[in-house]
Amino acid sequence: AQSVTQPDIHITVSEGASLELRCNYSYGATPYLFWYVQSPGQGLQLLLKYFSGDTLVQGIKGFEAEFKRSQSSFNLRKPSVHWSDAAEYFCAASGAGSYQLTFGKGTKLSVIP
């Protein structure tokens, strides 16, 4: 079955520190991959996406993600976290030709001033 796994439920980092959020997927073929961010009580905002090509993709708010086929991973990174980055982050995948997104359970990010 197709699935997306985010191994970390909650991560706490200090402001200014680097961040890496993990995401692994299980699909028959390489899916389209996405990272979304959700602030409390809000909808989801698309941070970045990977369809094909360059395995390092840049997104909004200074985020980037690296696709690694050998590890079935699509980890999200940011070199220096700001307090406003505190939110919940969701990794999602969609099979080529499909229309529905499969989400991980999310990673809640807390930022210590």
Added chain:
Amino acid sequence: DTGVSQDPRHKITKRGQNVTFRCDPISEHNRLYWYRQTLGQGPEFLTYFQNEAQLEKSRLLSDRFSAERPKGSFSTLEIQRTEQGDSAMYLCASSLRVQGNEQYFGPGTRLTVT
């Protein structure tokens, strides 16, 4: 581009009552999706429209749920005879029919069934 909008943002209802939610997608988007998100979980797919045609429904969408997109623009999601287990955030998203199918989400409607 005004984004995806949803109405109402919050709804409190008593068990057994019917509720209806509305979603207005980004104007040029021909695909529209409904997802449900419960506490501590990622969103789960419910149903999908391409223009006015409902092309797929998840098994999560019981017979008490019905969705429409009558003119291929806005959509409604109705829940009949609500149950406490229906309490969740209902999210709407829209996309263009292009490679990757990136979806843009609305702010959601939070339903509480008492």
